[in-house]
Amino acid sequence: MSFNYEIDYDSIDFREHPGKYRVGRGEQGVLLVEPYKSEILPEWRFKTPDIAEESSDTIYHMYLQYKKENDFVGMDMARKFLQMGYTRARRYANYPGGKKYNDAGDINDRKIDEQKAESAAIFETKWKLVREDKDYLKLKKEHQRKYG
Numbered sequence: 001m002s003f004n005y006e007i008d009y010d011s012i013d014f015r016e017h018p019g020k021y022r023v024g025r026g027e028q029g030v031l032l033v034e035p036y037k038s039e040i041l042p043e044w045r046f047k048t049p050d051i052a053e054e055s056s057d058t059i060y061h062m063y064l065q066y067k068k069e070n071d072f073v074g075m076d077m078a079r080k081f082l083q084m085g086y087t088r089a090r091r092y093a094n095y096p097g098g099k100k101y102n103d104a105g106d107i108n109d110r111k112i113d114e115q116k117a118e119s120a121a122i123f124e125t126k127w128k129l130v131r132e133d134k135d136y137l138k139l140k141k142e143h144q145r146k147y148g
Contacts, residue, residue, distance in 0.1 A: 003028035036077035052119035085123030093117040
């Protein structure tokens with residue numbers, strides 16, 4: 001089942017109601033699912049490699065804590081923030097100001113920012129650890145089988 005954008009996210013605590021959570025594709029819902037958004041978002045930064053290292057380490061440790069608590073929704077949300085760290089840092093690495101398109105809708109010329117590219121690689125490393133974690137994959141499959 002795909003991510004459902006029609007439900008009232010403001011009124012659902014997904015820690016209390018994990019059955020209402022849908023994994024979706026990629027980063028879908030990353031800024032909607034509470035209380036995880038409020039827990040993880042303040043830690044999410046990628047401006048420099050040092051900041052990205054600290055941020056990705058913190059989010060990965062949050063992932064491990066969610067895993068220890070057998071909290072799949074938290075695990076998946078941490079995975080989404082790590083993935084988003086990678087994708088957003090790559091966008092900023094490729095396009096100044098993160099603007100891929102100009103006002104006319106044409107793609108801007110790429111200008112590689114090595115610092116942002118390094119930040120993206122840092123997030124990618126942690127994202128791969130999560131998305132290849134056998135426990136994560138098992139819980140994901142169970143969650144999808146049980147709830148859709």
